[in-house]
Amino acid sequence: MNTLKIHPKDNVIVALRDLYAQTTVRNGSSTYYLHNDIPAKHKFFIEDLKAGQEVLMYGVVVGRLTQDVTQGSLMDTANTQHAADSFQYRGFSQQWTPPDVSSFKDRHFMGYRRADGRVGTANYWLCIPTVFCENRNIDVLRQAMEEELGYGSSNIYKNYTRALLRAYDSIENLEQVDLSPESTQHEARVFTHVDGIKFLQHQGGCGGTRQDATVLAHLLAAYADHPNVAGVTVLSLGCENLQVEDFRAALFHRNPQFNKPLLVFSQQQIGSERALMQHAIKETFIGMVDANKLRRTPQPISKLTLGVKCGGSDGFSGISANPAVGYCSDLLVALGGKVLLAEFPELCGAEQQLIDRMQDAKTAHKFIKLMSDYSFAAEQAGSGFHMNPSPGNIKDGLITDAIKSNGAAKKGGTSPVVAVLDYTEPANKAGLSLVCTPGNDVEATTGKVAAGATLMLFTTGLGTPTGNPICPTIKIATNNRLATHMSDIIDINTGAIIEGQKTIEQMGIEILEYCILAASGKIIPKAVQLRQDDFIPWKRGVSL
Incomplete structure (x- = not known):
């Protein structure tokens, strides 16, 4: 064909x-x-x-x-x-027929059940700053703990640089030095039941608007409260806009029963950097000792929350990987799980078909307002949703934003839309929710994890090396060439759909099977192996 x-x-x-x-x-x-x-x-x-x-x-x-x-x-x-039809709420008339999920009915995954009943697919300790002034101390904490606890990165590139250094006396010798995969070394983890210690950094918390600080407080609270997180270390300066009290208020507003270890260290209160780091390292270590006592237990598939994302999209995204992910989404919804579809600039042109899937007027009008306000803000900044496609998108067949958007919306499958969430709002309903985020890969994944995604399905046609610190990210190629050319970042290849060798439904089932393994810790996605721990908070209205 x-x-x-x-x-x-x-x-x-x-x-x-x-x-x-x-x-x-x-x-x-x-x-x-x-x-x-x-x-x-x-x-x-x-x-x-x-x-x-x-x-x-x-x-x-x-x-x-x-x-x-x-x-x-x-x-x-x-x-x-670019052009697209106008949109409005015209009532809910969808007759959805769920896919057959009989083969998954008695299945489970091995997850970390938290005290509030939510289930994580991983068990991380999280270190966050309330303000950019503490980014350096977050780095110091990373340098002090990461490799010593066995979470350090591969030594392959360090060893390569060392070999170049030994050979640098002549260009001829340098040309003979090769990057040898055999030089990779991994230290044994001290805490075998803690999947990692993760260190977030950002450029906010002070100097911007008070609204920026408030949004950041809710974002950091969402990450602290995330079911993939066992405990949190917070570094504060003391004088910033985002005060520790504001962060705590956002955290307990989100979850009044929050009971994970929360270790807070204020540099201006403690004094010297040496004292700050000594306290933070010791208490974090003790906290990780307790986190290591947690164990994976069998959990129903309904406890999974999938974020669905596309990045580095191509002309095949909307006919291979995205529909396959959409079928996986429908399977999970039919099993009682949650699916999060975001990237509002990449829903431009697909609004009406999504609105028609919304079960009540309140949900529809919330979506219409968020889309309209976001679009207006982009236009006020001299841009617009029509400018979303990147040069790479256009070169590979996504000529207009509406083409890109209608293909991107396929990731959400065909089930009813049960909720529309503003940025950092949690997903509390089973089924498909829309989450207001930019299309920008990292800002979008950052926002979907804040809404509660415990696994991320990330489709790509061009190849995108990104992930998330606390949410395992599964990369899905749209075509065979990419899957071969960038095999080190791709987990699943849907190119067989383009070749006519597999159906969308067959690939969707394979993707859900992979999700169960990844959620159980039996498969480690490439983005996790490569430590693609990307985190970018969104400043409203300035990003597509």
């Missing part, structure tokens, strides 16, 4: 292979003469159209023509600009 028409209403077709000008291709019972080369992942028009007419893909408006086009010509930024 060389082409794909996604929806009967579409007036463009996707090239699954490189197609060439002056050739004829078939799709179903129709044939098309190509006037241009059509690279794989790109689209061509299947009829003559006039400037101003709408471009349809996924059965909806994804663009508007800026010039006349002929049948068989390439869709690109020269002839198509």
Whole structure:
């Protein structure tokens, strides 16, 4: 199969292979003469159209023509600009048929059950600063504890640099030095039941607006309260906007029964850096001794919360990896679990189909307001949702934001939307929730973990080396080439869908099976192995 028409209403077709000008291709019972080369992942028009007419893909408006086009010509930024249908609440009329989950009914994963009944897929100790002034001391804490406790990074690159240093007397010798994987060394963990000690850093907490400090307080509280976290060490300066009292208030507002170890150290109160670090290291060590007493126990799959994210997307994202993740999402919802779909700039053009899946007017109007306010703020800053696609997205076939968005929305499957959450709001309802975050990879994953994601499914067509400090992130390739070319960051390959070797449903089942293993600690995703511990708080309205 060389082409794909996604929806009967579409007036463009996707090239699954490189197609060439002056050739004829078939799709179903129709044939098309190509006037241009059509690279794989790109689209061509299947009829003559006039400037101003709408471009349809996924059965909806994804663009508007800026010039006349002929049948068989390439869709690109020269002839198509972003456009999308308007949206409104028009009642809930969805009749959802859940997928068959009988094969998963009696399954479980091995998770860490917390006192409040939530279940973690990992057991981390978390170290956070209330203000950027303490970032250096967080680094000192990392240097003091990480490698000594067996959580240090691989020595492969240090050993490579050391070998170069020994050979630096001549260029010829340097050229002979190779990066040897055999030089990798891992220290044994002291605390075998603590999956890691994680160190967050940020540029907030003071100097910005009071709103920034408030949002940061709720974000850090969400991470401290996360079911993948066993205990928390907090470093404070003392004079910052984000006071420790504000952080505590946000934490106990989120969870009045919060009872994990919470170790707080204020530098201005304690005095010298030496005294601060001595207290922090000793008390953190003691806390980790207790955290190491926790054990994984069998837990129902309904206790999983999946965040679904795409980054480095390509023209195959919306027809392979994202729909496969969407089917996995539907499976989990049918089993009573939670799924979090975010990236509001990447829902632009898919709003109506999401609103139609919302069960009540209050949820729908909250979504409409958050989308509208966010879009307005972006425009006030001289931008707009239409500017979301990156150069890499466009080069690989995502010509407009609406094309990207309709493909991105596939990650949320087809189940009803049970809740719409503002940034840092927790997901408390089983089912699919929408979470207001930017499209930016790290800001979005940071926000979804704050909402409660305990595993992250991250699809990519171009390759994105990112993850999260406390939420295991599973990378899913949209195509075979990426899975081979960047195999060190990819966990699952959905390229078999493009090749016609597997169905979306088969890949969705495989993804859920992988999630169960990863949630049980039996598989360690590549992002965790590579320590892709990325964390960026969102400042409202300045990021797509």
